[in-house]
Amino acid sequence: MIKVLVVEDDVQLVRALRINLEARKFEVETASDGKAALRLAFARKPDVIVLDLGLPDIDGIDVIKEVRKTSGVPILVLSARHTSEEKIRALDAGADDYVTKPFSMDELLARLRAAARRGEAPAPSAEVSVVTTDxxxxxxIAKKVRREDRTVRLTPTEWHLLEILITNPGRLVSQRKLLLDVWGPxxxxxxNYLRVYMAQLRRKLEADPSHPRYLITEPGMGYRFEG
Incomplete structure (x- = not known):
C-alpha cells in the first residue's frame, strides 16, 4: 500500500483528500503545519508527500528544502499560488510536480500515481551508461545518440539539455534550472532559448515532434523526460 503524507491546514480539504485517497487504497497520514510534516516525513518515510505551500508556521518551500537534505521522496505541491515565479521556486527547491488550487480530483490522483511510480523506480546511478527508449x-559515457541504427548529430547545447533531462527521468526540471545549467546566470x-532547442531535439528524436512522447513540456514551468 502506498503511503501518502498530506500536508495541508485546510481541514475540509484534508478530509476530502483522505476520503478519496483511502477509497483508492492509499495509506494516508496528515500534518497541518510544517514542523509536523518534517517530523512525519523523517519518522514514517512516506512514498509520496502532497504539500501545501501556505502553512501556518513554515513556508512550504522551506519544508521542501529540509526534506531534500536527506530524502528523494516525490513531492507534489498543492497550492493556491499561481504565478510562474512561485512554481519555479518550488521546483528549484526540489518539488517533483505542482498542482494549483482549485483542482480536479482526477487530475490530482493521476499526478499522485505518476509520482508514486517515479518513487518506486530506481534512481539513475553512475553505473547507468545507456538510456534506451523504443x-x-x-x-x-560516449555522449552519442542513436536512432534507427544511425547516429544522431547533436550540438553541444542540445546534448547538455538532453543529458540533464534523461538523468532526471520523470522529474519536472524547471525552465530556470535548465537555463542556468546550460547557458549560465x-x-x-x-x-525562448529553451523553446528553440527543445523543438530541435524533438525533430531529431521524436517520431511525431508536434505530439512528443519523450520530451514533455509543462507550460510555464519546465520540461520532463518520460522514458
Missing part, C-alpha cells in the same frame, strides 16, 4: 538510445530569463 525510438532512440543515449550513451551517456545571465540567461535565466531567456525561455
Amino acid at each position: 525510438d532512440f538510445s543515449v550513451d551517456l 545571465t540567461y535565466s530569463e531567456h525561455t
Whole structure:
C-alpha cells in the first residue's frame, strides 16, 4: 500500500483528500503545519508527500528544502499560488510536480500515481551508461545518440539539455534550472532559448515532434523526460 503524507491546514480539504485517497487504497497520514510534516516525513518515510505551500508556521518551500537534505521522496505541491515565479521556486527547491488550487480530483490522483511510480523506480546511478527508449538510445559515457541504427548529430547545447533531462527521468526540471545549467546566470530569463532547442531535439528524436512522447513540456514551468 502506498503511503501518502498530506500536508495541508485546510481541514475540509484534508478530509476530502483522505476520503478519496483511502477509497483508492492509499495509506494516508496528515500534518497541518510544517514542523509536523518534517517530523512525519523523517519518522514514517512516506512514498509520496502532497504539500501545501501556505502553512501556518513554515513556508512550504522551506519544508521542501529540509526534506531534500536527506530524502528523494516525490513531492507534489498543492497550492493556491499561481504565478510562474512561485512554481519555479518550488521546483528549484526540489518539488517533483505542482498542482494549483482549485483542482480536479482526477487530475490530482493521476499526478499522485505518476509520482508514486517515479518513487518506486530506481534512481539513475553512475553505473547507468545507456538510456534506451523504443525510438532512440543515449550513451551517456560516449555522449552519442542513436536512432534507427544511425547516429544522431547533436550540438553541444542540445546534448547538455538532453543529458540533464534523461538523468532526471520523470522529474519536472524547471525552465530556470535548465537555463542556468546550460547557458549560465545571465540567461535565466531567456525561455525562448529553451523553446528553440527543445523543438530541435524533438525533430531529431521524436517520431511525431508536434505530439512528443519523450520530451514533455509543462507550460510555464519546465520540461520532463518520460522514458
